[in-house]
Every structure is written in structure tokens, then in C-alpha cells.
Amino acid sequence: MNSNRKPIIAGNWKMYKTASEALALVNGLKSELVGVRDSDVEAVVCPPFTALYAVSTLLQESNIQLGAQNVHWEKEGAFTGEIAAPMLKELAVRYAIVGHSERRQFFGETNEGVNKRAKAALANGIRPIICVGEMLAQREAGQTEAVVRDQVTGGLAGFTKDAMLDVVIAYEPVWAIGTGKTATPAQAQEVHAFIRELLAAMFDSVVAAKVRIQYGGSVKAANAKELMSQADIDGALVGGASLEPKGFADIIKATL
Numbered sequence: 001m002n003s004n005r006k007p008i009i010a011g012n013w014k015m016y017k018t019a020s021e022a023l024a025l026v027n028g029l030k031s032e033l034v035g036v037r038d039s040d041v042e043a044v045v046c047p048p049f050t051a052l053y054a055v056s057t058l059l060q061e062s063n064i065q066l067g068a069q070n071v072h073w074e075k076e077g078a079f080t081g082e083i084a085a086p087m088l089k090e091l092a093v094r095y096a097i098v099g100h101s102e103r104r105q106f107f108g109e110t111n112e113g114v115n116k117r118a119k120a121a122l123a124n125g126i127r128p129i130i131c132v133g134e135m136l137a138q139r140e141a142g143q144t145e146a147v148v149r150d151q152v153t154g155g156l157a158g159f160t161k162d163a164m165l166d167v168v169i170a171y172e173p174v175w176a177i178g179t180g181k182t183a184t185p186a187q188a189q190e191v192h193a194f195i196r197e198l199l200a201a202m203f204d205s206v207v208a209a210k211v212r213i214q215y216g217g218s219v220k221a222a223n224a225k226e227l228m229s230q231a232d233i234d235g236a237l238v239g240g241a242s243l244e245p246k247g248f249a250d251i252i253k254a255t256l
């Protein structure tokens with residue numbers, strides 16, 4: 001971490017938790033986070049769409065922010081099953097995950113679509129968390145940087161320097177997601193530094209120094225501190241370990 005960038009820990013609940021289960025989880029998390037200041041760390045929860053309204057109400061004036069797990073690029077229209085940015089904005093959603101590897105793998109999302117989704121989020125005052133990361137076979141073939149470069153440049157195509165200040169990038173090696181296999185802090189740092197260099201080349205060094213880059217992939221309380229101690233790791237995108245209040249709160253507190 002670097003003191004110029006406020007750490008951000010986001011919980012991706014994926015397709016877990018009904019609305020009532022979500023409320024119980026958020027109530028537990030609020031208790032665990034009493035005394036944690038949002039000026040020190042941003043804590044974000046990204047429940048399924050069906051729980052956003054209930055959770056939004058519960059999070060009013062709390063030190064936890066609300067995120068969504070995806071967002072469509074059109075403001076409305078005939079796109080069955082999709083959710084538009086103005087719908088999220090009305091629920092006080094502040095962040096939206098875009099391009100998660102599960103969306104890319106199972107729902108055919110492309111860099112171009114990720115780019116459009118991220119732009120729509122920004123246009124509605126929602127900060128996109130743009131996910132990038134290589135698959136195991138790509139890492140083994142020495143293609144990690146090429147894959148990540150493609151996803152970062154494609155996902156951020158046409159972004160202005162100003163817009164970049166509201167963008168969060170999540171580096172999530174696909175082989176580490178939900179597998180219990182975390183990248184070592186050194187492996188993660190290497191790719192984070194590469195992404196930051198890429199941002200400097202695409203925008204400038206001021207932008208690169210300001211953009212927050214999260215690590216994701218089997219982060220838990222036990223490994224969070226070491227990962228966060230790396231110079232270019234500014235937080236975490238957490239799946240499984242965000243479904244339990246104490247474990248998630250401990251990851252948030254590991255940034256303090």
C-alpha cells in the first residue's frame with residue numbers, strides 16, 4: 001500500500017445471499033466495523049441485485065458503501081436480464097464490478113463490453129471496479145503480461161485522465177479465484193507494478209500513481225496483511241471470505 005492511495009476492500013458476494021440473509025450479513029459487518037473510519041479505508045459490499053434495495057437502506061450513514069456486481073451500458077431498453085446504471089444510482093450504489101472473470105468465462109463478456117459497461121457506470125457517478133487477470137494456462141505459457149495488457153488497454157479505451165481517478169482495477173489471476181490458491185505477495189506485486197507502468201504509458205505518471213489496484217483471489221484474513229504490504233497493492237476484491245462478517249472485517253482491518 002501507499003499512503004497516497006486510500007485502501008479499498010470490496011466484497012463480491014456473487015450468487016449468494018437472499019435479501020434477508022444479506023441484511024443479517026450487513027448487520028453483522030456493521031457491528032464488526034464499529035470504530036473503523038471510512039477516511040482510512042473504503043469498505044464496499046456487492047450483494048446480488050435482489051438484495052441491493054434492502055442493503056442500501058441499511059447502509060445509509062454507515063461506514064460501508066454499496067456496490068453492484070455488474071452494470072449494462074444502455075440507460076434502459078430491451079435487454080432482458082440486465083440492469084442499467086441509473087437503476088443502480090437510484091439505490092445509492094457507488095461501485096460496480098465489471099469484467100469479473102466469471103462474467104468473461106461463463107457469459108461471454110469481452111473487453112469491448114467491459115469498456116462500455118465501465119463508461120456507463122462512470123457517466124452515472126458509479127465507480128467501476130474493472131477486473132483483469134490471466135488463466136492458469138496463460139500464466140504457464142508466459143502470457144500473463146500480454147493478457148493483462150490486452151484487458152487493461154481494452155477495458156480503458158477512450159478513458160480520460162480525469163475519469164481514471166474514479167476507476168479501480170482489480171487484478172485477479174483466474175487460477176486463484178475460489179481455489180484457495182493465492183498468488184504469492186511477490187507474484188501479485190509483479191503484475192500490479194506492471195499494470196501501474198501500463199497506466200503511466202497510457203495516461204501519465206500522475207494518473208498511474210493515483211489509480212487504486214486491488215488484488216483478488218482467495219484473499220482471507222490470514223493472508224491479507226502480507227498482500228496489502230506490497231507497494232502497488234491498494235486493497236482487495238474478496239469473494240468467499242466476504243460472506244462472513246468477522247472474516248471480512250478482519251481483512252478490512254488488515255489495511256489499517
Ligand code: PEP
Nearest residue numbers: 177178216217218239240
Ligand atoms: C472474486 O470473486 O472476485 C474472488 C476473488 O473470489 P475468492 O476470494 O473467493 O477467490
